[in-house]
Amino acid sequence: MKYALVTGGSRGIGKAIAIKLAQDLGYHILLNYHSNTQAAKVTAKIIEENHVKCELLAFDVADAKATKNVLGNWQKSNPEAVVEVIVNNxxxxxxxxxxxxxxDDWHSVINTSLNGFYNVTQQFVKSMLQKRYGRIINIVSLSGVKGNPGQVNYSAAKGAIIAATKALAQEIGKRKVTVNAVAPGFITSDMTADFDEKELKKMIPLQRFGEAEEVAELVSFLASKKASYITGEVININGGLYS
Structure with a gap:
């Protein structure tokens, strides 16, 4: 059975991505979430309407030991399962x-995004190399591409993942495993709920915030065989909002 693992998948962009991977590519979904069990169950129900399995895995990606235990135990319990796609969201x-x-504000943001990428990807990358196929997709941010005042910690974390994406792509490309990053701008979600949308829209050439489903469409393409010759890329999806 072929699986796609989506971290932070109970709500927002992660939720939209998990649903899209099930709909478009027929992947069974490993849905990681930290604490919102109710939201994760709602998402799982929507995913399973596409006639695929959705398994909920509750752990904090910043916690190396917990991540290793949960993912390691799942793999032992499902020896025939293959994780072909990782979305570090x-x-x-x-x-x-x-x-x-x-x-704490510095370390917790760095640990979740950057160490989370390491903790999760490390668990499955060897298997991808052995199978000579895989898709690693890292959700970064406009903040990581151009920097954002008031978000030095977040910009640092996402900027580091962008660099890691480019380096890892060069290491493992010969085994047909691609590594790409998707950098959303302002997307309607819980994370942007407190933003002054009316003012920010004036800065965006397309004059609106993006939708989580639009990000999911891009991730679905990168996760597919159609994107076989794209690796090491950072693809912006931000309505034309550049520095």
């Missing part, structure tokens, strides 16, 4: 000016 923000930023 889990991330948190703790915004504030750098000069006032506490250690």
């Amino acid at each position: 889990a991330g948190i923000t703790k915004d504030g000016l750098f000069m006032w930023m506490g250690e």
Whole structure:
């Protein structure tokens, strides 16, 4: 059985991606979430309407031991299962000016995005190389591409993943495993709920926020065989909002 693993998949962009991978590519879904069990169950129900399995895996991607235990135990229990697609979507923000930023606000954001990428991807990359096929897709951000005031921690985390994406793509391309990053701009979600949409829209050439489903369409393409010759790329999806 072929699976796609989506981290931070209970809501928002992660939810849309998980649903799309099931709909478009017929993957069974491993849906990681941190704490919102109710939202994860709702998402799983929608995914299973596409006649695929959705297994819920609750763990914090920043916790190396927990990540290894949960994913390792799942693999032992499902020896025939193959994870072909990893979407590293889990991330948190703790915004504030750098000069006032506490250690926890720095480390928790870095640990979730950057260490989470390592903890999850490390678990399955060897299998992808052995099978000579895989798709690793990292959800980064406009903040990681151009930097964003008040988000030095988040920009640092996402910028680091962009660099890691490019390097890993060069390491493992010969085994037909592609590694790409998707950098959303302002997308309607819980993360942007407090933003001044009316003001921000004026900066965006397309004059609107994006939808999670639009990001999911791009991820679905990158996860498909149609994207076999694309690797090491950072694809912006931001309505034309560039620095």
